[in-house]
Amino acid sequence: MTAGEIAAYLLGCCGSLGRFESYMFGSTLNGIGEDIDILVVGSVGDALSQLKQELQSASECLPLHILYMQSTEVQHTEFVTREKCVPLTQLASSVAV
Template sequence: MFGSSLVRVGNDFDILVVGPSGEPLSRLKNEIRLACKNLPLDVLYMLPPEAEETGFVLNEKCVPLLELARSRSG
């Protein structure tokens, strides 16, 4: 997760998915689209080399969802 919703109430939630291309990614995109069609999500997909080369995770201060959930649960 990244973006304004990490520090304040925002209009949407920005999610970065880093993973391989091909059929697994196509299935994941479809599942996310179906599960979240009525939610304010902005989902960005990157291949691992893209994420590494662009420095997106560090530059945008991305936080893994599991880490975020653990920190908010107690």
């Protein structure tokens, strides 16, 4: 699967992702690697608990490595910029229907 196909799959099967900022980073963006690095940005609570369950189910089919951060952590560490994270929505939009 390409990065775009993975992003489209995750957005399709994990409905709660729409309530968070979600990104892909790492080697999968270049079509290499053994794992799929995903960053989820948002606050804790029931929505995050639901998302974790959905991503757990998705990880049965995909080798997901998921990092959860709050917005303040992302800003403080500049993680998105430093790791060249790409929004899942952007990746999914590149998939031909």
